[in-house]
Amino acid sequence: MATLYSTHCRSFPSSSMSSNQSVSFPNRFFVNNVSFKSQTHLLQQISVHTQQQDGAIASSVIPVESNNIGKRLSPELLSVTSSTESQGEASFEKDVNGCTVSITVVGASGDLAKKKIFPALFALYYEGCLPEHFTICGYARSKMTDAELRNMVSKTLTCRIDKKENCSEKMDQFLKRCFYHSGQYDSPENFAALDKKLKEHEDGRTSNRLFYLSIPPNIFIDAVKCASLSASSGNGGWTRVIVEKPFGRDSESSAALTRSFKQYLTEDQIFRIDHYLGKELVENLSVLRFSNLIFEPLWSRQYIRNVQLIFSEDFGTEGRGGYFDNYGIIRDIMQNHLLQILALFAMETPVSLDAEDIRNEKVKVLRSMRPIKLEDVVLGQYKNHTRGDVVYPAYVDDKTVPKDSLTPTFAAAALFIDNARWDGVPFLMKAGKALHNKRAEIRVQFRHVPGNLYKRNFGADLDQATNELVIRVQPDEAIYLKINNKVPGLGMKLDRSNLNLHYAARYSKEIPDAYERLLLDAIEGERRLFIRSDELDAAWSLFTPVLNEIEEKKITPEYYPYGSRGPVCAHYLAARYNVRWGDLGLDVEQ
Numbered sequence: 323m324a325t326l327y328s329t330h331c332r333s334f335p336s337s338s339m340s341s342n343q344s345v346s347f348p349n350r351f352f353v354n355n356v357s358f359k360s361q362t363h364l365l366q367q368i369s370v371h372t373q374q375q376d377g378a379i380a381s382s383v384i385p386v387e388s389n390n391i392g393k394r395l396s397p398e399l400l401s402v403t404s405s406t407e408s409q410g411e412a413s414f415e416k417d418v419n420g421c422t423v424s425i426t427v428v429g430a431s432g433d434l435a436k437k438k439i440f441p442a443l444f445a446l447y448y449e450g451c452l453p454e455h456f457t458i459c460g461y462a463r464s465k466m467t468d469a470e471l472r473n474m475v476s477k478t479l480t481c482r483i484d485k486k487e488n489c490s491e492k493m494d495q496f497l498k499r500c501f502y503h504s505g506q507y508d509s510p511e512n513f514a515a516l517d518k519k520l521k522e523h524e525d526g527r528t529s530n531r532l533f534y535l536s537i538p539p540n541i542f543i544d545a546v547k548c549a550s551l552s553a554s555s556g557n558g559g560w561t562r563v564i565v566e567k568p569f570g571r572d573s574e575s576s577a578a579l580t581r582s583f584k585q586y587l588t589e590d591q592i593f594r595i596d597h598y599l600g601k602e603l604v605e606n607l608s609v610l611r612f613s614n615l616i617f618e619p620l621w622s623r624q625y626i627r628n629v630q631l632i633f634s635e636d637f638g639t640e641g642r643g644g645y646f647d648n649y650g651i652i653r654d655i656m657q658n659h660l661l662q663i664l665a666l667f668a669m670e671t672p673v674s675l676d677a678e679d680i681r682n683e684k685v686k687v688l689r690s691m692r693p694i695k696l697e698d699v700v701l702g703q704y705k706n707h708t709r710g711d712v713v714y715p716a717y718v719d720d721k722t723v724p725k726d727s728l729t730p731t732f733a734a735a736a737l738f739i740d741n742a743r744w745d746g747v748p749f750l751m752k753a754g755k756a757l758h759n760k761r762a763e764i765r766v767q768f769r770h771v772p773g774n775l776y777k778r779n780f781g782a783d784l785d786q787a788t789n790e791l792v793i794r795v796q797p798d799e800a801i802y803l804k805i806n807n808k809v810p811g812l813g814m815k816l817d818r819s820n821l822n823l824h825y826a827a828r829y830s831k832e833i834p835d836a837y838e839r840l841l842l843d844a845i846e847g848e849r850r851l852f853i854r855s856d857e858l859d860a861a862w863s864l865f866t867p868v869l870n871e872i873e874e875k876k877i878t879p880e881y882y883p884y885g886s887r888g889p890v891c892a893h894y895l896a897a898r899y900n901v902r903w904g905d906l907g908l909d910v911e912q
């Protein structure tokens with residue numbers, strides 16, 4: 323997996339390679355990524371030098387079928403070599419003209435582009451993770467010059483706190499690679515003009531083109547159609563499209579969207595982003611589980627009492643009420659971010675770390691899930707609240723939201739996976755806006771110790787002694803395990819303490835933003851963290867019936883004050899399954 327690379331990013335100095343040159347890799351790497359990289363080169367062979375335990379170097383050539391020599395590698399071919407972990411070098415035959423990557427941010431004038439995409443692209447550039455030849459082009463209807471785009475982008479760029487050297491120089495160099503093209507999203511002519519502009523920058527090199535659709539969903543198809551027909555790579559490079567959520571609002575609309583995409587793109591070209599999959603601790607979930615002996619044996623109904631997936635924000639829908647009212651918190655957070663984490667958490671060990679193997683396991687989890695019952699769902703909506711002199715608005719105070727809106731800004735739900743590993747274990751989800759804190763975490767509560775010798779020390783409430791593993795995705799990333807411990811002294815007093823892996827204390831390096839990882843993956847053709855269409859179908863099949871029922875029955879949400887801990891009914895839901903929400907406990911570190 324990416325986290326095992328010890329190189330700081332996964333780029334190689336590919337564009338500086340001369341024909342048949344070997345590229346040496348100073349550190350351990352997975353050969354599949356070497357091969358992936360070679361999609362931008364013509365493959366000749368891959369030589370691998372593996373360091374043995376005694377330090378000796380064993381050399382081998384990864385067999386490449388003769389009919390594949392000189393061809394671009396497809397991900398399918400890569401699976402042959404994917405599990406080889408090596409140190410060494412690889413040889414490629416370089417393209418005659420070299421390659422370039424052109425990244426077009428469609429909707430460049432928008433919120434997400436400014437907030438996340440351009441800063442992530444700069445971070446990749448700053449870290450040396452972008453190829454030598456690349457162009458970034460903003461595309462939107464707004465009229466802007468290149469200079470105006472650069473000015474807009476420059477306001478959002480920051481340098482890594484641990485690497486401030488040459489920052490302004492790097493920013494200037496980066497901004498010089500950014501251009502702007504104004505056009506309509508449904509105009510083949512405007513996209514053809516974009517194509518012409520990109521070609522000028524690509525300067526005859528093999529062009530690989532990445533389109534990031536950072537636009538509202540109602541114009542996805544227009545943009546995909548025009549990008550694919552008028553501006554895709556025409557000279558042997560790849561064309562990929564990153565699509566932002568929402569991918570529809572139920573099974574039917576999602577399937578229709580996929581069908582429309584597939585008129586213009588193959589599944590391999592579609593990168594459906596769920597930025598929670600790019601978060602460091604979500605990426606680490608599989609490492610934690612599959613590369614530590616102590617967790618995997620406990621990872622089942624036998625030892626785990628319940629799992630909690632919690633998302634909270636301490637602000638409302640500010641500025642996004644128009645979008646939000648049509649979706650609500652279940653579609654905005656649960657059906658995608660929390661469900662994706664659940665699938666990664668609960669999946670069986672994949673055959674390998676290849677994208678398809680991982681996604682195959684995730685989809686099995688999703689398909690094993692029990693339909694969600696309406697009585698297992700709690701809905702809430704925030705109302706206004708005054709604290710001191712400050713009046714915090716209600717959801718319906720947003721001018722873009724109808725006054726009588728029933729759209730939930732909070733939801734809690736109990737989900738179940740009906741398979742052998744998880745039979746009967748409640749997976750509780752809770753997501754809300756305008757709550758008392760901002761947090762995303764996974765909480766795993768273990769069963770009570772059978773015949774606990776120390777039970778008298780806990781009084782009547784054995785839950786006080788529950789071991790709990792907390793994976794705090796954000797903020798202040800941490801993994802900690804609550805254990806029972808003897809308080810030092812002559813008596814026998816027990817307390818609960820944390821074995822704590824606190825990232826800020828352990829690692830001095832700043833944690834990359836999820837969008838950096840995902841953009842880099844899309845450039846490299848790594849699909850592991852993107853949603854495959856069957857995963858999406860399964861996710862919608864799970865949520866669509868209950869969403870329909872909520873809407874048909876016009877369920878009134880429980881109103882909770884802005885800045886509170888959310889609806890009381892969430893506690894009743896948990897109690898029904900003999901669960902206490904872990905984030906509301908009284909521990910030192912919650």
Ligand SMILES: NC(=O)C1=CN([C@@H]2O[C@H](COP(=O)(O)OP(=O)(O)OC[C@H]3O[C@@H](n4cnc5c(N)ncnc54)[C@H](OP(=O)(O)O)[C@@H]3O)[C@@H](O)[C@H]2O)C=CC1
Pocket residue numbers: 429430431432433434435462463464465507535536537538539541566567568645
């Ligand atoms: N913002 C966020 O935090 C997040 C956003 N997303 C998703 O990312 C995508 C982009 O989000 P965001 O940047 O907030 O979106 P914006 O509403 O800011 O729209 C992006 C750009 O699209 C164009 N646009 C907006 N509305 C229309 C319209 N009705 N018809 C045609 N063009 C329009 C505008 O550019 P111009 O007028 O110049 O053409 C605008 O600058 C959306 O799909 C959103 O759901 C996902 C997660 C988080």
Ligand SMILES: O=C1O[C@H](COP(=O)(O)O)[C@@H](O)[C@H](O)[C@H]1O
Pocket residue numbers: 597635654655762
């Ligand atoms: O996808 C979305 O995510 C954000 C929260 O993302 P984070 O990385 O800041 O935690 C959320 O605010 C937004 O409503 C939702 O659409």
